[in-house]
Amino acid sequence: MRMKIMRNLKLKKMSVLMLVVAILGSMMPLTFANKYFESDQVELVDPISGTSGSYYPVNIMFAGEDVITDVPAIVYEKNGSSRTIVPISFITEKLGAQISWKQETQEVTIVSAEKTIVMQIGNANATVNGKQTKLPDGIPPILLQYEGKTKTYVPVNFISSQLGLDVSWIAGTRTVAINRPVQTLTDINLDYMKQFPEIRMKVTGEVVATSFNISGADVGAQDKIIIDLQNTKFDLKDKSLLKDGIGTYRVTDGIFGIDKVEISSQSSNPPTTRVVVYLDQKKGHNIFFDEKTGEMVIQLVNTVNNVSVDKIYSTDTVVIDTSEDPIYNINVVGNQIMVDVINSYMKINAGQMQVVPVDQGKIASLGYSQLDTSKYTDSDFYTSEDKVSRVIIELNEKVTHDDIYVENDGTQILVFVSQNPLNNFDYVKLNNSRSTLDVRLLKAGNYDIAYNKETRVLRVEIPKALSDLSAFEYPVRDQLLEAIEMKVSGDQYQMDITLSPNTTYQQNTVDGKISFAFSNTAIQNSIYKDMLIVLDAGHGGHDSGATGTQAKEKDLALKATLLLENQLKSLGFKVYLTRSTDEYIGLYDRADIANDLNADLFVSIHINATTNSTASGVEVLYASDSMSGGKGLADLIQKQLVSTLGAKNRGIVKRPNLVVIRETKMPSVLCELGFISNPEEQDKMMTTAYLEKAAKAIVEGIKQFIK
Incomplete structure (x- = not known):
């Protein structure tokens, strides 16, 4: 059974005591109130003098990822010089250092594995491992208040450099990019003998990679995996792979759904090497650094990207989004439904166990994690080599297999709780302008079809003896249908299909089922269809x-x-x-x-x-x-x-x-x-x-x- 649906996602003067609170507050977790990026300038207040000033907000990227803080990093000017200063919480959250506060001297101490940095509010000198060092441009740590939140600000370039990190300034977007030391990519190959196909890239040292997928096939282009190797140059040893500055590795016969891999320089500030995997079919991926071989590895494996609850065909439904067509096992124990996605990595919460309350209908909560199979043996259901993402659906009452229905829809697993609303019923959206609807029959017989042009309702009346259907209401709201409603009335089923404007239908005579094809000619002939x-x-x-x-x-x-x-x-x-x-x-x-x-x-x-x-x-x-x-x-x-x-x-x-x-x-x-x-x-x-x-x-x- 297939089903293509469009889901509606449901959806957000300062006392000494206050000085201590400000320092401690700056050590608390980030709150992610990220709105200042959209402002040209932001206003911050000196909490001691009460004076305010306007500052340019600064984006922060660490290892290629945006850093979201509850107060903005800013460009701070003093005596004609300017530096980017950041809330000290950034140091603990992202740079992995520990901080402490000494109230008597108003000193903040930053401790990493190799450095101890002591800085004082208002003092343009710092000590690094006991040695006094002048801060760049004489800009010291300061206290600033943003929308009622007082934070300790420190110069990001000085701190990052002392901790052995590279700092780049992207002027066009006012972005500070902080990265590990620069490395170089020198070689690439495909290893298809592993448990999962792997694209292996030789690098001079460990690098950090960020990635995202582009589902280009959905809009007439090609699916791709985009990987950016942060602070990494590329200099391929095999120059035959290079043409016009782009390295191309072609995959023979498109095995494993891969067309080719391209490598190019995405940016020089900071240096970023982009790896694009062109796909012939949808693929998930996992990226890691192989310390033994000194290679960055793109492992082509399915991933679980999101788990949510939706109302589909009047039924509470758990939707598990994956990157590929999934393979899965279902197990029911007491009041729990366990869905194991085989050969996959759990991307949510980095695979760590997370339980989310739901309290919708029979669904009490959702839990998900990467299953730890490390101690499994060959006598267990899984082996230690298996990669399994587990989703646990906890219900308010015990269930059996008869109480649930599971459907695989492309890259989604749909777990319907309480009933089987899709029994003998298929609605498939082929594209924006075409779809089909089938009702399977148990035997041949007569049924009635009528269409009301004014209401755009196509009514189908089917004797109960001809099929086995369930009642439901579904607001389809795509470009072809507005809604489908299935009723049980006396000795027959009544299905009302409300067509969208400009949608026409054609009934196809097919043995064993009632079949309709829907098309929207206005969309097919639209002047916007290529935009x-x-x-x-x-x-x-x-x-x-x-x-x-x-x-x-x-x-x-x-x-x-x-x-x-x-x-x-x-x-x-x-x-x-x-x-x-x-x-x-x-x-x-x-x-x-x-x-x-x-x-x-x-x-x-x-x-x-x-x-x-x-x-x-x-x-x-x-x-x-x-x-x-x-x-x-x-x-x-x-x-x-x-x-x-x-x-x-x-x-x-x-x-x-x-x-x-x-x-x-x-x-x-x-x-x-x-x-x-x-x-x-x-x-x-x-x-x-x-x-x-x-x-x-x-x-x-x-x-x-x-x-």
Whole structure:
């Protein structure tokens, strides 16, 4: 049985005592209130003097990943010199050092494996392993307050360098990139004799790699795995692999679903080597450094990327997202359903056990981890060599195998709890303009079909004797169907299929089933069918963005993005999402995705916030001054948002340093749909109706731009 569905994700003067609290507070875990990146300047206060100043916020990347802090890193100027200073919590969280505070002297001590650094508030000198050292440009540690939070700030370049790390400054996006010492990639080969196929890359020392997948096949391109080796140059020994500065390793006959591997220099500041694995079929991957051989290894293996609960066909359903078509085992013990994904790595929480309360219907909680098989023997169900991701669904009552139904839908495992809603029923979405629906029959017989043009409802009445079906309601809301409802009425089943506008149907006579083919000719003939728009839901995962009293920016942004996606697809646009679940995607990765797909437009969706709870309205940010580029797109979308939502016009705002709209090569904008810090606007944005209107406004702005 196959099923293709579009799920609606559900969705965010200072006393001595206060001085001590400030230092201790700066050692606490990060809170991820990452909203200052979208501002050109931020205001911080000296908590001792009470004076305030405006500073440029700075992005921080550590080993290729964005660092999200609850207060901004800033460019700090003194006596004509400037340096980037960061909250000291960054040191403990990311650089692996320990810190302590001595109140009597207002000294902070940073201890790593090889260095002990002592710094004093307001003192431009430090001691390193007992030796006095002058701080660069005479800029000392200071106390600063941001939105009521007082933190200790220290110069990041000095600390990082003392800890043996490389520091780079990316001026265009005001980004500090901190990395391990630079290495070089010298060779590449494919080892297909391992448990899983491996792409092995010889490097001069251990490096850190970041990666992401591009599901290009979803929009008519090619699937790829993108791996960036941080602070790494490449100098291949085999020069025959090089052409125009790109190293190409071709895989014979496309074995293991790999077409080829390309290596190139992605950046010189800091040096970054990009490895692109071109795929003929969807693949997951795991990356590690092999200390024995001195190689970075890309292991082609399935991964479990997300586990969530959704309502599908009126049934509580656990959705397990994987990278490949999964192989899995199901076991029911008491009130637990265990789903083991074979030959896979659990990517959530780095494979460590995590239990998430659910309390939805019969589902009490979800647990997931990488199963520890290290002590297993050949007499066990698994061996010590097996890689197994385990998902545990805990229910409120005992169950049997008859109480659940499991369906494999491409790269998803769907675990339906309580009933089998798909019994003898298949709905398959082939693409944006075509789908099929089949009802299997137990025997031949007569059934009735009627279509109401006014309501666009296709009704099918089937005698119970002909099939075995379950009652359900499902709001499909794709570009072909709006809803499917199955009722049991007397001695027959009544199925009502509500077609989307411009959808037509054709009944196909097939033995053993009732079959319908749906098509949307308006989409098939759309003037937009060759245009690709990348939509970017801001923040996500550990980065909540702005947080209101009732909602989080990341959740509202994702909901608005999904609504916008549906509206654009209904007009025939091809649409690609940088994220469709609650996950964090790197800022540069978001831009890289759009660039790699050669998208026509890039639209990022955000929600605004400020300490002033009366601030309201909409604004659109852009980086390019071209009216045929970002500025022109921003202007048209802003006008539509203001008129459609009746919102305050805050205008369009140039933000030339924002990564996602600066680094994209196509017209790009960032839309702020309202203020989550304003109770009235927060309430509006929590409604589907408001976000639908916002999406409609953005669509109209896009249509006007591409005329």
